[in-house]
Amino acid sequence: MAIFPPPQRVWWRERVEKTEVLWVTLALTWALVMFFMMPYWHFAGDQNLSNEAYRVNPEAYAAKAEAFAAEHKVREDATSGMPVVHPPAGSDVYMIARLWEWWPILELEKGQTYRLHLSSMDWQHGFSLLPENINIQVHPNYDMVVTVTPTYAGEFSIVCNEFCGIGHHTMVGKIFVK
Amino acid sequence: MAEEEIKTGGGDAGEPIPFMQQVLDNPFLLLFLGITVPTVTYIIWGVMEVASIPVAQ
Amino acid sequence: MAINRQFRTCPDTGFKIHLPADKLIKWNAVTAVVFLLIGGIFGLAVALTRWPEVHLLDADLFYLALTAHGLDVLLVWIIFFEVAILYFASSVLLQCRLATPWLGWVAYILMLVGALITNVAVLRGDSSVMFTSYVPMKAAPDFYLGIILFAVGALLACFIFLGTLVIAKNEKTYEGSIPLVTFGALTAAIIAIFTIAAGAIILIPTLLWSVGYVGSIDTVMYKVVWWAMGHSSQQINVAAHISVWYALAAILFGAKPLSEKVSRTAFLLYILFLQIASAHHLLVEPGLSSEYKIFNTSYALYLAVLGSMIHGLTVPGAVEHAQRKKGLNKGMFEWLRKAPWGNPAFSGFALSVVMFGFLGGISGVMMGAEQLNIIIHNTLYVPGHFHGTVVVGTTLAFMALAYWLVPVLWQRELFLPGLAKWQPYLFGIGMGLASLFMMGAGTLGVPRRHWDISFADATLSHEFPAAAYLMMGMNGVAALIGGIGGAIFVLNMVGTLLLGKKKQPAPAKAEEETVAQGPIAVSGSAGAVSVPGTFTLALIFLVTFILYYFVNWNYLAGVWGLS
Ligand code: HEM
Numbered sequence: 001m002a003i004f005p006p007p008q009r010v011w012w013r014e015r016v017e018k019t020e021v022l023w024v025t026l027a028l029t030w031a032l033v034m035f036f037m038m039p040y041w042h043f044a045g046d047q048n049l050s051n052e053a054y055r056v057n058p059e060a061y062a063a064k065a066e067a068f069a070a071e072h073k074v075r076e077d078a079t080s081g082m083p084v085v086h087p088p089a090g091s092d093v094y095m096i097a098r099l100w101e102w103w104p105i106l107e108l109e110k111g112q113t114y115r116l117h118l119s120s121m122d123w124q125h126g127f128s129l130l131p132e133n134i135n136i137q138v139h140p141n142y143d144m145v146v147t148v149t150p151t152y153a154g155e156f157s158i159v160c161n162e163f164c165g166i167g168h169h170t171m172v173g174k175i176f177v178k
Numbered sequence: 179m180a181e182e183e184i185k186t187g188g189g190d191a192g193e194p195i196p197f198m199q200q201v202l203d204n205p206f207l208l209l210f211l212g213i214t215v216p217t218v219t220y221i222i223w224g225v226m227e228v229a230s231i232p233v234a235q
Numbered sequence: 236m237a238i239n240r241q242f243r244t245c246p247d248t249g250f251k252i253h254l255p256a257d258k259l260i261k262w263n264a265v266t267a268v269v270f271l272l273i274g275g276i277f278g279l280a281v282a283l284t285r286w287p288e289v290h291l292l293d294a295d296l297f298y299l300a301l302t303a304h305g306l307d308v309l310l311v312w313i314i315f316f317e318v319a320i321l322y323f324a325s326s327v328l329l330q331c332r333l334a335t336p337w338l339g340w341v342a343y344i345l346m347l348v349g350a351l352i353t354n355v356a357v358l359r360g361d362s363s364v365m366f367t368s369y370v371p372m373k374a375a376p377d378f379y380l381g382i383i384l385f386a387v388g389a390l391l392a393c394f395i396f397l398g399t400l401v402i403a404k405n406e407k408t409y410e411g412s413i414p415l416v417t418f419g420a421l422t423a424a425i426i427a428i429f430t431i432a433a434g435a436i437i438l439i440p441t442l443l444w445s446v447g448y449v450g451s452i453d454t455v456m457y458k459v460v461w462w463a464m465g466h467s468s469q470q471i472n473v474a475a476h477i478s479v480w481y482a483l484a485a486i487l488f489g490a491k492p493l494s495e496k497v498s499r500t501a502f503l504l505y506i507l508f509l510q511i512a513s514a515h516h517l518l519v520e521p522g523l524s525s526e527y528k529i530f531n532t533s534y535a536l537y538l539a540v541l542g543s544m545i546h547g548l549t550v551p552g553a554v555e556h557a558q559r560k561k562g563l564n565k566g567m568f569e570w571l572r573k574a575p576w577g578n579p580a581f582s583g584f585a586l587s588v589v590m591f592g593f594l595g596g597i598s599g600v601m602m603g604a605e606q607l608n609i610i611i612h613n614t615l616y617v618p619g620h621f622h623g624t625v626v627v628g629t630t631l632a633f634m635a636l637a638y639w640l641v642p643v644l645w646q647r648e649l650f651l652p653g654l655a656k657w658q659p660y661l662f663g664i665g666m667g668l669a670s671l672f673m674m675g676a677g678t679l680g681v682p683r684r685h686w687d688i689s690f691a692d693a694t695l696s697h698e699f700p701a702a703a704y705l706m707m708g709m710n711g712v713a714a715l716i717g718g719i720g721g722a723i724f725v726l727n728m729v730g731t732l733l734l735g736k737k738k739q740p741a742p743a744k745a746e747e748e749t750v751a752q753g754p755i756a757v758s759g760s761a762g763a764v765s766v767p768g769t770f771t772l773a774l775i776f777l778v779t780f781i782l783y784y785f786v787n788w789n790y791l792a793g794v795w796g797l798s
Pocket residue numbers: 275276278279281282283285301302304305308309312313365366367615618622625626630682683684685714715717718721
């Protein structure tokens with residue numbers, strides 16, 4: 001019994017019953033399939049993070065984002081008064097996460113690719129793009145670059161899903177895709 | 179019952195203990211392995227990667 | 236140190252029990268249950284707040300309660316109980332005096348004082364940072380201090396466990412190898428030592444930072460090291476509750492492991508690889524390479540998952556084997572049908588095995604895949620997953636053990652045996668459903684740790700589908716059922732201690748006799764009864780796993796391109 005020492009002095013040479021051998025073989029095979037699925041997706045799949053990131057200080061990042069927004073601003077959003085920014089396809093797009101907003105609002109084109117930069121001005125935030133359900137952690141002092149290609153038109157929300165203080169549940173941003 | 183098993187269960191008294199059984203019977207060796215492996219592949223490797231993130235221009 | 240040779244012989248099991256160990260086991264177990272009660276109340280309050288129609292707490296209280304819930308159940312309840320298990324698996328199972336009982340009391344007091352300090356910090360309201368306390372969000376210094384004291388206490392307990400192994404070996408209180416259950420507890424202790432060391436590396440600087448002696452803490456570095464603690468501590472739970480499974484199989488059925496070799500190798504895979512999967516908390520963080528993520532998140536080629544799948548076969552397999560030896564040999568499942576479903580120690584154990592695998596296990600491996608994590612990270616799916624592991628897996632297994640252990644240690648009858656029969660079903664099914672509903676809401680994008688998914692006071696808003704609201708409501712209902720189950724457990728345990736009838740010394744109950752008699756089933760190796768029922772169940776599990784895994788890849792393939 002498992003609560004007593006093994007009765008045999010040498011248990012390592014015990015023959016293993018065939019059900020167990022079969023199960024271990026199946027489980028190991030499945031383990032390897034799951035393992036190779038991840039590198040495989042890097043070649044065959046369209047959803048991989050680039051892992052591109054830089055150290056950055058928040059003021060410098062904010063300056064970049066503000067210059068970016070000023071350059072490509074197309075209008076102001078009626079409900080929030082936030083700038084709506086329409087960057088050219090293929091360009092670097094900057095988004096600021098801070099207590100408690102995602103700034104600015106972006107307008108992207110379907111099927112085009114953008115280099116989306118994410119960084120926080122204060123605490124950590126969670127970039128959760130809905131209803132797609134793409135989730136990325138946003139840190140202060142790090143600029144994380146995600147190359148995104150919107151595949152559907154519509155209105156998307158960015159809900160913060162990392163707890164960031166008492167206003168956490170009010171932190172919502174927008175991306176419009178045309 | 180228990181005695182019977184000891185007799186029939188396997189291994190006469192003189193048989194050397196197999197290597198893997200000795201490993202599994204050695205708590206401090208296991209402790210060493212259980213600390214070294216994750217420290218190297220998870221903590222040290224991870225910290226090195228974070229430390230080598232480049233600075234933005 | 237004083238060699239204390241006070242022993243009593245347990246009338247139920249025939250075990251010689253070292254009295255100082257007996258006392259420590261009792262106090263640690265009771266303290267655990269008290270914190271389960273406290274933490275459970277916070278959990279219920281959180282679930283009721285997240286039920287949109289009820290929305291119980293205000294935002295600040297909600298975040299406070301959530302922080303307290305995470306700490307009290309995940310840290311305090313589980314680890315106090317695990318300390319009790321460590322002492323049990325070493326001192327009682329090896330029939331040996333416990334090493335340095337006085338240090339056990341130091342450990343106990345450190346843990347208790349630490350837990351209280353952190354609870355006070357949280358309840359004061361200035362440390363609602365969640366139990367993860369991600370920098371640069373700052374808690375009051377005593378928040379970190381309490382956790383550190385608690386961890387030091389737990390570390391001492393691990394050393395006492397190792398010390399007891401050494402004494403038992405030197406004093407030859409057992410022959411050959413340690414019992415499998417003790418080996419599983421050793422696995423847990425090893426992982427715990429790594430866990431606590433990692434915790435010290437990160438929490439001590441964080442404490443200094445919170446006091447003002449350290450300028451800043453790198454946020455990604457913090458997460459790498461913090462999760463070496465945060466995740467590994469979940470792996471302590473896995474190792475511990477699997478040992479409890481083996482113990483219950485032995486105690487209730489006289490079951491013998493199918494093969495010592497296979498089961499111990501599975502534990503070895505845990506020792507080597509379980510902890511590196513801490514990386515699955517880092518899959519969407521900036522700057523870590525895919526090589527690092529893939530190697531670590533997969534426990535090195537999923538070898539630790541292999542270990543779990545082995546235990547998933549061998550634990551029920553051992554039960555089937557023992558039952559068939561007793562003649563319950565008809566068809567595939569007579570052994571299972573005729574199991575003691577009315578005994579909470581068994582039903583809790585059985586539900587724990589099944590739900591840990593199907594709910595916690597499959598979901599955890601799925602969302603730990605590098606890319607799949609993108610569609611799961613920080614959604615409510617994550618709490619859904621770990622209520623499938625640490626609640627219906629670990630907590631339920633510990634409850635099942637308590638139904639056996641508490642009456643035996645205290646020599647008292649269960650306080651409310653009638654209610655106890657239902658308790659594992661209420662708690663297990665309630666929390667199992669809660670786990671499913673949270674996972675469901677998470678796949679719809681509902682965030683975790685979020686006070687208001689209707690965004691009533693936000694400038695910009697997002698509308699979740701009606702199904703998300705439905706799931707949150709159902710989660711609330713399920714949490715209530717689970718909460719009632721939890722309350723019955725606490726009531727029963729406390730009632731047994733305070734009001735339980737003294738046991739009559741003789742005659743022992745049938746299932747307990749088996750312990751005294753020694754193994755019923757002989758070695759499971761060559762020529763043994765095979766376990767077709769268990770194998771069939773295992774195949775059902777594997778097929779479910781494979782289907783669910785690929786369904787999620789399919790779902791991932793549908794979202795925006797990311798490169
Ligand atoms: C009555 C029983 C319980 C109920 C009703 C319950 C309910 C919940 C709910 C609704 C959440 C919040 C999810 C969120 O908003 O992010 C949560 C979080 C959590 N629960 Fe439970 N739970 C219970 C028992 C347990 C137990 C026994 C454990 C551990 C052993 C546990 C561990 C956790 C942890 C670690 C969190 C995460 C806290 C955080 O995000 O910081 N729960 N629970």
